Amino acid sequence: MPLPSSVTVHAPATIANVGCGFDVLGLCLTAPYDTITLRRREQAGLTITHLDDYNLPTDPYHNVAGAALLALLREVPETLGFEVEITKGIRPGSGIGSSAASAAGAVVAANALLGNRFDNKQLIDMAMHGEAVASGVRHADNIAPAICGGFTLVRAVQPVLDVVALPAPALWVAVVHPQFEVKTKEARAVLPTQVPLSLAVRQWANVGGLVAGFLTQDLELIGRALDDYIVEPARAALLPGLADARQRALAAGALGGGISGSGPSIFMLNKDEATAYAAAEAMGAVYRKMGIAFHLHVGPIATQGARVIHS
Secondary structure, three states: OOOOOEEEEEEEEEEEOOOOOOOOEEEEEEEEEEEEEEEEEOOOEEEEEEOOOOOOOOOHHHOHHHHHHHHHHOOOOOOOEEEEEEEOOOOOOOOOOHHHHHHHHHHHHHHHHOOOOOOHHHHHHHHHHHHHHHHOOOOOOOHHHHHHOOEEEEEEOOOOOEEEEEOOOOOEEEEEEEOOOOOHHHHHHOOOOOOOHHHHHHHHHHHHHHHHHHHHOOHHHHHHHOOOOOHHHHHHHHOOOHHHHHHHHHHOOOOEEEEOOOOOOEEEEEOOHHHHHHHHHHHHHHHHHHOOOEEEEEEEEOOOOOEEEEO
């Protein structure tokens, strides 16, 4: 069967850090998502067109999808290039993996045009070049779930990428996205460079507890283990309404949650759909009272990451 000449991919939003799991834990959402179409061409190079209003760079070296595709093309012996069209459904700077979605979706689409010659680990490594463009750091906690789906653990990035895809219980995620921007570089700048051993021990315990809770589907353990003692306290001043939104969501029945990525979005995990919608409305009420516009996203943890919807 001949390979397709073009494919369209849906690349989903993701939650990075997942409470206590700074730079190591991530999970995949069902929506929102970016839509990316790639067309194969026989001449080298990339052309990138954005079919949205975000005015993002189209120079491949300064575009997250372009940087990821350039990394992929370096691993391809034949001469070829791509025409890329991107419609972003995930607002840049939202804290739900906007840059990762474009980078992950681009390499998944290219891989489909090449007969799926690369595995997920290779695709993650390539897509991380896009994250380096966005934040200055090659991190995989959004990229991994955007490609693998579900719940992922990034055990190591250097010297060798080591990603573990973990089964996740059928939890629902409520996300509130207040309409102000927290830049990833600025959010990283406020992080402590040293951590007291006592806090580090509590954080390690929660990471282990959260992974164990997901594996055993122990919802109470998941709720207890989500607390972040290191990163969230340092970033809380960048997110007005965070503490109130969390408390109201917990009162509505949520298991727990925290900052999504570097913010401003806040996520809460929930045992079922009804609780997720109640938690989302509770968080939205906080920002409505503050006079801050917001978007709500509610859906189950997605079992599949970026996927081809048309070829």
